[in-house]
Amino acid sequence: MLERIRIVLIGTSHPGNIGAVARAMKNMGLADLALVAPRCEVQTSESISRASGADALLVTASLHESLDDAVADATLVVGASARSRTLPWPMISPRQLGAALPAELSRREARVALVFGREDSGLTNTELQRCHRHVHIPTNAEFSSLNLAAAVQVLSYECRLAWLDAGEAGQAAAPSGEVPFGEAPCGVEWDNPPASHADLERYFAHLERVLTAIGFHDPERPRQLMARLRRLYLRARPDSLEVSILRGILTAIEKRTGGR
Amino acid sequence: MLERIRIVLIGTSHPGNIGAVARAMKNMGLADLALVAPRCEVQTSESISRASGADALLVTASLHESLDDAVADATLVVGASARSRTLPWPMISPRQLGAALPAELSRREARVALVFGREDSGLTNTELQRCHRHVHIPTNAEFSSLNLAAAVQVLSYECRLAWLDAGEAGQAAAPSGEVPFGEAPCGVEWDNPPASHADLERYFAHLERVLTAIGFHDPERPRQLMARLRRLYLRARPDSLEVSILRGILTAIEKRTGGR
Numbered sequence: 001m002l003e004r005i006r007i008v009l010i011g012t013s014h015p016g017n018i019g020a021v022a023r024a025m026k027n028m029g030l031a032d033l034a035l036v037a038p039r040c041e042v043q044t045s046e047s048i049s050r051a052s053g054a055d056a057l058l059v060t061a062s063l064h065e066s067l068d069d070a071v072a073d074a075t076l077v078v079g080a081s082a083r084s085r086t087l088p089w090p091m092i093s094p095r096q097l098g099a100a101l102p103a104e105l106s107r108r109e110a111r112v113a114l115v116f117g118r119e120d121s122g123l124t125n126t127e128l129q130r131c132h133r134h135v136h137i138p139t140n141a142e143f144s145s146l147n148l149a150a151a152v153q154v155l156s157y158e159c160r161l162a163w164l165d166a167g168e169a170g171q172a173a174a175p176s177g178e179v180p181f182g183e184a185p186c187g188v189e190w191d192n193p194p195a196s197h198a199d200l201e202r203y204f205a206h207l208e209r210v211l212t213a214i215g216f217h218d219p220e221r222p223r224q225l226m227a228r229l230r231r232l233y234l235r236a237r238p239d240s241l242e243v244s245i246l247r248g249i250l251t252a253i254e255k256r257t258g259g260r
Numbered sequence: 261m262l263e264r265i266r267i268v269l270i271g272t273s274h275p276g277n278i279g280a281v282a283r284a285m286k287n288m289g290l291a292d293l294a295l296v297a298p299r300c301e302v303q304t305s306e307s308i309s310r311a312s313g314a315d316a317l318l319v320t321a322s323l324h325e326s327l328d329d330a331v332a333d334a335t336l337v338v339g340a341s342a343r344s345r346t347l348p349w350p351m352i353s354p355r356q357l358g359a360a361l362p363a364e365l366s367r368r369e370a371r372v373a374l375v376f377g378r379e380d381s382g383l384t385n386t387e388l389q390r391c392h393r394h395v396h397i398p399t400n401a402e403f404s405s406l407n408l409a410a411a412v413q414v415l416s417y418e419c420r421l422a423w424l425d426a427g428e429a430g431q432a433a434a435p436s437g438e439v440p441f442g443e444a445p446c447g448v449e450w451d452n453p454p455a456s457h458a459d460l461e462r463y464f465a466h467l468e469r470v471l472t473a474i475g476f477h478d479p480e481r482p483r484q485l486m487a488r489l490r491r492l493y494l495r496a497r498p499d500s501l502e503v504s505i506l507r508g509i510l511t512a513i514e515k516r517t518g519g520r
Contacts, residue, residue, distance in 0.1 A: 088451050191348050216512040228505060236496035245488060252476040257516045 001105045001163050004112065006032040007152055008070050010127060011118040013039040018058065019050030020149030021116075026054035028156035029163065033061040034070040034113075050149075067115065067127050068201055074113035075194040076104055076237075079123050079131035080151055082144065086125070087227050089134045090235050097135050098158035102166040109193055114155050119148055129227050130197070132234045192239035199243050203250075204230060210250045214257055261365045261423050264372065266292040267412055268330050270387065271378040273299040278318065279310030280409030281376075286314035288416035289423065293321040294330040294373075310409075327375065327387055328461055334373035335454040336364055336497075339383050339391035340411055342404065346385075347487050349394045350495050357395050358418035362426040369453055374415050379408055389487050390457070392494045452499035459503050463510075464490060470510045474517055 007025055012018055012035065025033060035042060042063075048055045064070040071077050078097060081089075092100070104112060115131060117123035128134060137146060137154050146154075195203075208226055211217035217225055238246065267285055272278050272295065285293060295302060302323075308315045324330040331337050338357060341349075352360070364372060375391060377383035388394060397406060397414050406414075455463075468486055471477035477485055498506065 211509065211512075214509075214512045214516045216509055225505065228502060232496050232498060232502050232506075236492050238492060242488060242492050245485065249471065249474075249476055252471075252474045253513055253517075256474045257513075 001101065001166055002029045002159060003031065004105055004110060005030055005101070005159050006034055006071070006074065006111065006113045007156070008034045008036060008067070008113050008115040009038070009148070009152075010036040010067060010115065010123065011039050012148065013119055014148075015040050015042065015044040015047035016050045017119060017148045018042055018061075019047035019052075019055070020147075021152045022047075022051040022054040022057035022061075024149050024153040024156055025057060026051075028153075028160040030156050030159065031057060031060070033057050034064060035061050036064045036067050036070050038063075039118075067130055068197070071113040071115070071130075072196065072198040074111045074197045075107075075109065076112045076133070077115060077131045077197055078112065078133045078135050079115045079128050080117065080155065081123060081128055081131075081134040081136060087129075087224055087231065089128065089131070089231060091134045091136055094135060094137055094155055094158045097133075097155065098162035101159060101162040107193060113197075114152075114159075116148060116151060125227075129230050130201075132237060190239065192241040195238050195240050195243040199240065200234070200238065203233070203238075203243050203247055206247055206250050210253055214253065261361065261426055262289045262419060263291065264365055264370060265290055265361070265419050266294055266331070266334065266371065266373045267416070268294045268296060268327070268373050268375040269298070269408070269412075270296040270327060270375065270383065271299050272408065273379055274408075275300050275302065275304040275307035276310045277379060277408045278302055278321075279307035279312075279315070280407075281412045282307075282311040282314040282317035282321075284409050284413040284416055286311075286317060288413070288420040290416050290419065291317060291320070293317050294324060295321050296324045296327050296330050298323075299378075327390060328457065331373040331375070331390075332456065332458040334371045334457045335367075335369065336372045336393070337375060337391045337457055338372065338393045338395050339375045339388050340377070340415065341383060341388055341394040341396060347389075347484055347491065349388065349391070349491060351394050351396055354395060354397055354415055354418045357393075357415065358422035361419060361422040367453060373457075374412075374419075376408060376411060385487075389490050390461070392497060450499065452501040455498050455500045455503040459500065460494070460498065463493070463498075463503050463507055466507055466510050470513055474513065 007021065007030060009018065009021060018035070018038070022033060025031065042061065043058050047058055051058055062070070078092070101112065104110060115123065115127070117127065135155065137151055139146060204226070207229065208217060208219070211225070212219060267281065267290060269278065269281060278295070278298065282293060285291065302321065303318050307318055311318055322330070338352070361372065364370060374395075375383065375387070377387065395415065397411060399406060464486070467489065468477060468479070471485070472479060
């Protein structure tokens with residue numbers, strides 16, 4: 001289970017933080033580290049010393065130019081976020097995330113990506129809107145900004161607890177038909193595999209083209225239309241057949257409107 | 261909270277069961293009973309005796325010709341169901357249902373309907389496909405069919421436990437931003453009120469008209485298209501603005517295709 005959980009760091013600016021993240025991950029049994037456009041060197045004396053023995057993760061870490069590339073195969077993308085956003089997004093607690101993982105990862109093709117933003121500015125709205133869920137680590141309102149590695153530590157710890165429980169819980173929970181997120185096609189009893197992030201992004205791109213073609217959407221004046229539609233569909237965790245149906249509808253609309 | 265939870269019985273055939281349901285409800289502090297097309301008289305000596313003091317609920321129970329009518333104002337419709345169905349639906353446990361209620365009912369306009377089927381045949385697929393969630397009461401596989409009032413008792417008990425916990429939990433849980441179903445716009449932090457059952461049914465009717473008009477859907481050969489689309493959208497628990505957006509898209513398609 002743990003080998004299918006990926007820690008994704010976007011635009012990290014301090015090598016020491018990357019090293020400390022590698023250590024936190026290895027402490028908790030995670031090994032899949034993805035770095036998106038780091039704003040610093042990855043292998044430095046500081047990162048290696050902060051990794052204190054986990055520096056192998058700095059070597060095996062994958063480098064990506066974009067979040068989409070780093071999570072293309074992920075079936076659940078969870079972004080670490082502070083609570084208040086202009087557009088509220090489905091928010092879970094670290095404990096809820098852990099509780100969900102055994103069933104979430106019960107399918108062999110399932111991949112979970114936990115996404116962490118920049119030390120100074122976190123994740124952008126564009127990045128947050130690519131996540132199925134946002135996870136908020138409870139903090140003191142007067143002093144709420146966690147160190148990057150500390151945030152990774154907390155979520156990695158919840159992942160480990162969930163993995164330890166999975167011995168009984170996982171075996172029992174998965175076949176029980178109880179879907180942790182209540183809606184996600186992640187349980188073993190679901191009839192179709194979950195759609196991948198890449199499937200969903202292709203659908204959103206197709207949807208925006210069609211909405212623009214029929215004059216419902218103006219990319220020049222987007223308002224929050226695509227963000228709201230993203231939130232709606234990401235909330236539902238469409239499975240692969242559902243995405244095919246939705247894309248088939250878009251193609252049928254294009255044929256009727258000469259949109260293609 | 262409990263006053264906004266409705267017990268809906270469809271096609272009940274035994275007056276004694278209706279009386280026993282009224283008793284179970286009153287025992288647990290529920291009072292909103294809705295009867296859809298009962299196949300027996302409601303106020304009989306048997307129903308009144310089985311209600312043993314809760315017969316006021318038999319008098320105040322609302323009578324409906326259809327499930328849609330009985331749950332039109334409901335913002336969450338949960339159908340009691342056995343597990344295995346041809347089309348898997350988001351399934352929750354009674355405990356998960358209880359845990360979700362405080363935040364689910366944190367909005368004043370929220371209404372939860374718990375729907376129970378016929379003694380002999382339960383809920384039809386059409387009825388089950390009008391539910392956001394299905395709830396399964398764990399039973400012995402060799403002897404799995406619960407008495408109607410027993411099923412109402414179990415879920416009413418979970419409702420009461422949730423209400424008792426809400427003293428602390430509810431106050432704490434609702435503002436915490438943790439959405440029990442992980443996606444439902446039911447928390448106080450959501451930006452729009454949830455759509456009602458009636459809003460959603462108008463959307464599904466509109467969607468089916470448009471899909472038929474553009475030749476994507478053939479009501480003569482429905483396959484599982486509308487059922488799958490219902491499952492997808494009901495899973496997401498669309499809020500009122502999202503339903504307006506979705507209907508606006510359908511209207512825009514109709515204008516472009518002369519579908520209207």
